[in-house]
Amino acid sequence: MSERVVPEGSRQRSRPTKHGAVLSERLIVDTALRLVEQHGAKALSVRRLGAALGADPTSLYRYFRNTDALLLALADELIGRAQEGWTATGNWREDLRSMGRRIHASYLAQPQAALLAAHRTTGRPHETRAVEKILGILRDGGFPDALAVRIYHAFVDQSLAFAAQDAAAAALPPSAAAADAEVWHAAYSRLPADTHPHIAATYPLLAVDMRDSGYPFALELMLVAAAALHPDAGR
Structure with missing residues (x-):
């Protein structure tokens, strides 16, 4: 992930992902924890997370400005x-x-x-x-x-x-x-x-x-x- 600040009010995704879930910080964190347990540190990438969530990887920037911010959330x-x-x-x-x-x-x-x-x-x-x-x-x-x-x-x-x-x-x-x-x-x-x-x-x-x-x-x-x-x- 790269640095990009997204306004707080713009974070919520209204449409469900390809897997039928509505993207949220909770869903991203839970998915990231699961992937990290399966694959270790290399799982913390927008590509892997986007694929696991069934979402465009760039949509993760609505919630976390970079992978370090996601790691702190974990x-x-x-x-x-x-x-x-x-x-x-x-x-x-x-x-x-x-x-x-x-x-x-x-x-x-x-x-x-x-x-x-x-x-x-x-x-x-x-x-x-x-x-x-x-x-x-x-x-x-x-x-x-x-x-x-x-x-x-x-x-x-x-x-x-x-x-x-x-x-x-x-x-x-x-x-x-x-x-x-x-x-x-x-x-x-x-x-x-x-x-x-x-x-x-x-x-x-x-x-x-x-x-x-x-x-x-x-x-x-x-x-x-x-x-x-x-x-x-x-x-």
């Missing part, structure tokens, strides 16, 4: 999906835990899109609502503003970093994923105790634990650390 959609159905309990620890798990799960559900979008800042409605909610959890939980901001920063970066790493693993071809998993048995199980005593002592536990994401436990560690920094921690 990133924002993943953030929005993480918030669907979420309600605060009033317990800051539980609310942060559930929000973190939702963010992680939303990106893992779309691993190819997560690889492209987990590091982006969108400034779009879903993201701004998420920032507002997380800061609200912390401020309402009694954290002073400066500390709330620092915890927010660490919390979000941790969630997205694990989401990107775990999405990259999930997006591996099955053969590569199987080969990576086999390394823990083929290489680590054979390391002798005289050269690698700590691996040899913990290998059975290590091999089991490394099968899954480290995020749930890392999240708990962050929550414990945040609690230790809370103004009421010493009471």
Whole structure:
């Protein structure tokens, strides 16, 4: 896509596409997410999207001025999906835990899109609502503003970093994923105790634990650390 600004009021297409659907931002984003999961980053082209939508590729400029704007919309959609159905309990620890798990799960559900979008800042409605909610959890939980901001920063970066790493693993071809998993048995199980005593002592536990994401436990560690920094921690 190339840069082209289209007035807001001119975006809506009144006639259906060749596939019988009325073109909209929602339809484009949903279709783009599906294509990205099937074909990776190369799916984000007006030609591929136009063909999938049954629409003239140039009509996409009514909604997104370029492919980067579309990518930001995909990133924002993943953030929005993480918030669907979420309600605060009033317990800051539980609310942060559930929000973190939702963010992680939303990106893992779309691993190819997560690889492209987990590091982006969108400034779009879903993201701004998420920032507002997380800061609200912390401020309402009694954290002073400066500390709330620092915890927010660490919390979000941790969630997205694990989401990107775990999405990259999930997006591996099955053969590569199987080969990576086999390394823990083929290489680590054979390391002798005289050269690698700590691996040899913990290998059975290590091999089991490394099968899954480290995020749930890392999240708990962050929550414990945040609690230790809370103004009421010493009471």
